[in-house]
Amino acid sequence: MSRLCVVCGGSKGIGRAVSRLLAERGFRVxxxxxxxxxxxxxxxxxxxxxxxxxxxDVSQEQEVQKTFENIQKTCGNISYLVNxxxxxxxxxxxxARPEDMVSVLHTNLLGSMLTSRAALRxxxxxxxxxxxxxxSVVGLKGNSGQCVYSASKAGLEGFTRSLAKEVASRNVRVxxxxxxxxxxxxxxxxxxxxxxxSIPLGRLGEPEEVAQAVLFLLLxxxxxxxxxxxxxxxxxxx
Ligand code: NAP
Numbered sequence: 001m002s003r004l005c006v007v008c009g010g011s012k013g014i015g016r017a018v019s020r021l022l023a024e025r026g027f028r029v030x031x032x033x034x035x036x037x038x039x040x041x042x043x044x045x046x047x048x049x050x051x052x053x054x055x056x057d058v059s060q061e062q063e064v065q066k067t068f069e070n071i072q073k074t075c076g077n078i079s080y081l082v083n084x085x086x087x088x089x090x091x092x093x094x095x096a097r098p099e100d101m102v103s104v105l106h107t108n109l110l111g112s113m114l115t116s117r118a119a120l121r122x123x124x125x126x127x128x129x130x131x132x133x134x135x136s137v138v139g140l141k142g143n144s145g146q147c148v149y150s151a152s153k154a155g156l157e158g159f160t161r162s163l164a165k166e167v168a169s170r171n172v173r174v175x176x177x178x179x180x181x182x183x184x185x186x187x188x189x190x191x192x193x194x195x196x197x198s199i200p201l202g203r204l205g206e207p208e209e210v211a212q213a214v215l216f217l218l219l220x221x222x223x224x225x226x227x228x229x230x231x232x233x234x235x236x237x238x
Contacts, residue, residue, distance in 0.1 A: 001079040001128040005218070006030045006071060008058050008115050009085030011038040013184030014134060017207035018082050018214050023047045025215065030071050030078075032056045032085065032115075058085045058111030059103070068118035077126050080218050081119040083112040084134045086152075088186060093147045101148045108152035113159060116174075120167065129172040132217045133160050134210075137180045137231045141238040153178075157227060164225030173224035175217040179210050180231025200233030 005022050009015035010031030019029045023046035031053045033039040039053030052075065056067040072078060086108045089100040112133050123129025138146050139153025160176040167174065181187055181195050182205045196203050213230045217223060229235045 001126060002077045003027045003080075004030065004075050004078050005080035005082065006032060006068075006078055006115070006119060007082045007084060008032045008056075008111070009083075009134075011035060011042045011053070013084075013186060014179065014182060014207045014210045015082065015084035016042050017211040018084060019043075019046060019051075021208070021211040021215055022080075022218075023051060027080070028075065030054060030075060032058065032067065058083075058115050059106035061114055064111075064114040064118050068115070072122055078119045078122040079126065079129045081115060081129070081131045082134070082214055082218070083115055083131070083156075085111055085115075086134065086186075088146070088149045090146050090149060092145055096148055104148045105152050105155075108149070109155040109159070112156060116159075116163060120172065123172045124167065124170050127171050130218045131163070131172070131174045132214050133174070133176045134214075135160075135176045135178045135227070137178050137229055137235045137238065140178055140227065140229070141235060143238075160227070161225045168224055173221075175223060175225070176227045177210065177213055177217060178227055178229045178231065178235075180205060180229070180234035182207055182210055198234065198237055199231070200237055203232065205230065205232055 005027045007015050007019045010019040011033035029051045031039045034057050036055035043051045043053045133156045135156045136153040138150040164174040
């Protein structure tokens with residue numbers, strides 16, 4: 001297997017921490033995000049010189065198809081994929097705008113399906129690969145004010161388990177990592193003290209702590225179809 005990993009949403013937050021850890025461990029990293037400059041800035045900060053940034057909106061089928069073709073032409077076989085691109089537009093369901101529902105579902109759920117499909121061809125040909133989807137504990141437990149977001153993440157659980165069954169015979173593994181509250185731009189609006197009170201470990205998580213668990217799932221040859229919560233015990237309290 002090659003050491004090439006595509007990190008969708010690799011320009012910021014959890015995806016950036018994953019990109020950094022993978023680069024430190026000798027992977028070649030391709031960062032995808034809509035904002036090319038932010039992706040490039042992350043790539044410049046990575047250890048090693050071979051990493052690349054591509055601009056790609058994961059919710060757009062043709063864009064995803066073209067970008068993955070480009071990556072394979074430029075870098076060769078993709079062995080690893082991390083689906084960390086995600087957005088939230090939280091509101092009570094009665095106040096949610098249909099266009100926001102569509103963009104959350106298309107980015108978080110459809111996006112991971114499109115990128116997985118595009119990367120899989122390469123993995124199946126090579127008879128080896130691993131995909132880590134980033135869900136959320138909210139997708140496992142539900143949360144008031146996050147109906148659409150949690151549905152997108154719960155959808156990823158079914159997607160992960162089903163795809164794991166589809167591709168296991170070809171030595172491709174698919175797992176879901178479910179973070180709790182992690183300190184990134186996505187949680188910048190959160191009252192940290194209040195949030196921390198609901199977490200058994202008593203604090204928010206750091207993106208680097210999620211990255212360690214992503215690496216574990218990418219490299220564990222006998223783990224597939226699993227959901228791993230990285231949440232300071234939040235799930236126990238929900
Ligand atoms: P973040 O800091 O806001 O980063 C999100 C990343 O996704 C950015 O690189 C962003 O780049 C990219 N992105 C967003 N929409 C995209 C699209 N349509 N196409 C391609 N890239 C896109 O968020 P984060 O906190 O690191 O979250 C990463 C993942 O973890 C998300 O799936 C999120 O739902 C999940 N998660 C986060 C937490 C948390 O507490 N932070 C908890 C549970 C789950 P561009 O904007 O340039 O596209």
